[in-house]
Amino acid sequence: MRVLMVSPCYYPVKGGTETTVRNLAIALNKIHVQTDVMTFNINQNRNPKWQGKTEKIDGIIIYRIPALKWINSYRFTAGVNFIPSRFTNILKDYDIIHFHEFELSFPFFSALVKKPKIIHLHGINYNFLKRHHISRFLLKHLTHLYISISKQMTNELINLGLPYSKIVYLPNSVDTNLFKSGKRKEENMLLFVGRISQSKGLHILLKSLQYLKDSIRLTIIGPPDWDVNYYQNILKMIENENRKGKHEIKYLGVKEQIELVEWYQKASLFVLPSFIEGFPVTLLEALSCETPVIATPVGGIPEIIKNHKTGILIPTGDSTRLAEAIQYLLENKDIRLKMGREGRTLVTKHHSLEVAAKKLIMIYDRL
Template sequence: MLSHGYYPRIGGAERQLAAVAPLLQARGVDIHILTRRLPGTKPFERLDGIPVYRLPVPGPKPLASLTFTLAALAMIKRLDPDLIHAHELISPATTAVLAKKLFGKPIVATPHRSGAIGDVLRLKSRLLGKARLRALSREVNAFCVISKVIDEELAAEGVPVQKRALIPNGVDVEQFVPLASSKRAALRSRLKLPKDAQLVTFVGRLAPEKQVDHLVGIWASLRRTLPQAILLILGSGPEEDILKKKAGDGILFLGEQMDVTPYLQASDLFVLPSKAEGLSVALLEALACGLPAIASSVGGSPEVIRHMETGWLVPPGNLIALREAIVTLLTDEKLRNKLGRKARIHVVKNYSLVKMANRLCDLYSRVIEQDRRKI
C-alpha cells in the first residue's frame, strides 16, 4: 500500500488504514505499507504485525515528491507485490501508475476526499491535471470509492462504472461502543473533564476545510444560552495557533489523541462543521459510540446521517443553523438519546470495519484474477 501518511500521524485516513490493515492480514493479504518518513520516525518498523517502510522526503516539495517516487519504485521492485493499493490520486496513484508501467502490477486507488479539496478537483487544477486524470482512468484497474459523491466525481471524469467499487470507510464497532451513563462520571474524572458539563466534541485536523473556526466563533454566544457547554477540540493542524488565540472560555484544546474512544464516550454531542469531506472516520466513530452528531451536509456525511433520524445535518457555513442544532440537542436529552441509538444501529449494520475488510479482499482478488487473465 502506498500512502502519504501512517501512524504516528493520526488523521482520519491514517487511522482507517491502520485499523483495516491487520484485518486484511488476518484474511491472508500480505500487507506492506510504503509511506513518507517524517521527523522522529524509523525507516522501518512493524506496527500490529504490519511492516511499515518510511521512505525519504528531503528538501523542497518537488524534490521530496521525486525522491519518494524513486524510493517507492525501488521498494516495489524489491517486494514484487501482486497488487498496489494507492491511497490518494495525486502522488501515491501517480507512483503506482509508474510501477505498473515498469513492473506490470495492477492498481487499486482510493480517493479520500471530495469537493474543492478532494482528490479529483485538486488533481484537475494542477499542471497537466486533466491528462493525469485520463491516465489514471485508463491505468488504474479499480477505484475503491468511499462515498457516492466521490463516485459521481469519478464518473464525471469518464471513469467507467466497472472500475468503480463502492466500499465505504468502516469502524471497529467492538471498540467504539456506547458507555453506560452510570459510568460517565468516572470516565470524565479520569480524563480530567468537567463532571457536570455538556460536552460537545470535534475530532479532526485543524485545517481550513474543517471550519473549526465556525465553532469557536459561535461559542461565546452559545454559552450565554447554555453556560455549561464545553467544546472539546481533539486534533492539530495549521490553524491550531490562530484558533487558540480566538478561543474564549469553555473551549478545551486536547491535541492529537492516539485513542479518541474515551473522549467520545464521555461526550454529549459530536459536531463536524466541514465544508468538504470524503467519508469522515471521526463521524463514524462517534456514531458507533451512540453519540448524536451534527454534520455539514457535504461529502459522504448525508449518506451516513439521515436528518433527524440518525443525526442532524446543517448547510455548510450556516452558523445560525449550526448554533440552533447544538442548542436544540443539548437541551433535548430524549432527542439526543434517540438519534444516538439509531445512529449506532445504522453504523453497525452498514459501516463495520469487518464488512469493509471483506469487501477489500474481494476487490483485491477480483483485480488480481482479471489481471492474470490478460497474461
C-alpha cells in the first residue's frame, strides 16, 4: 500500500495540523506502509515560493509544489492555487490519497485520477460551509471517506448533510515516547503553546494574571498568526505585565519539538483558554508529559480534559474563573500531580501514535 498525504503546509512550518501529518506519516512508515507527503513550497509565514522541490526527510518523500498565492489553510475555497498537471501526475503513483484540510480545488482536480480519497478535517468553518453551497457540494461529492477529529465535528458534518456512513472518528495523537515526564516540575510556572491568534485566547490568560494571589512565571511559545494587530497588542500586554514586576512573562516564539518537551516537563500547568478548537495536539503533548491542563470546553477539548481528573475546564472568555482555576491548582500540588498522572494514562491508552496508525490502516482497508 502506498499512501500520499496532501497538506497545505508541512515541516518546517509548525502547527497542530502540520505536526499531526508528520507524526502519522512517520508512524505509518514504521509499520511498513509507504507514506509520502505533498505540500506547497512555502516559507514559515506561508508565503509562496515559485519553484518546486522534492526532498526526503524522516524517510518520507516530500513533494513541494509551487504555490501561486499566500496559503490560508483555514478556509474551504475553490480557488486554484497550483498548476493542476503537477499535482495530478504525482497522484498516479499512489494507492490512496489522504487530504489534510486542503482548499477544495485539490480534491476537485484529484477527481481526474481514479484513486480512493480521504479528507481529514482538523477543523471546519461550519458557518462558512453552511452559507457557501458550492464549497459544501464539493466537500460532499469529492471523497470516499471523511476523518473527523472530534465528536462535535462529526455532528457538524452530519448537520451539513454529509452521510454518517462516510464519517470516521479519529482523534489526534502524540508521540508518547518523545513527550513523557522528565525533570521535577518547577513551582508556579505556567505554559502556553499555540498560535498567537485571538481564537486561542492568550489575551484572556494575560488578563487573568491580575487576579492571582501568587507570583508566577509564564512561558509563551508559538508563531504569530495573520492578525498583526492582535499580535502587537499581545506584545504590549506582555510588556505592561512585566513592567508591574509581580509576574515574569517570556515569549519565546517557535520551538522545535525536542525543545517543547523540556518546557512541558518543567511547567506546573498548561493553559489554553481557546474560543475555537478542533482537537488540540498541544493538550495531548502536555498531558503526555504529566502536566495538568486548564482549558475551555470547546471543540474536542472535553474529550481529552475530564474536569477535575486530567485538568479543569473553565468558561470561554472568563479571566476571573481562569485565575481561580490557576490559583487552585498552584495551591494544591498533590491534586496537580495526580491530574498529570491521570493525563499520561489517558494519552498512552487512547492517543499514542501507535494506536492512531493501527486505526488509520483499518480506515484505509475500508476504501
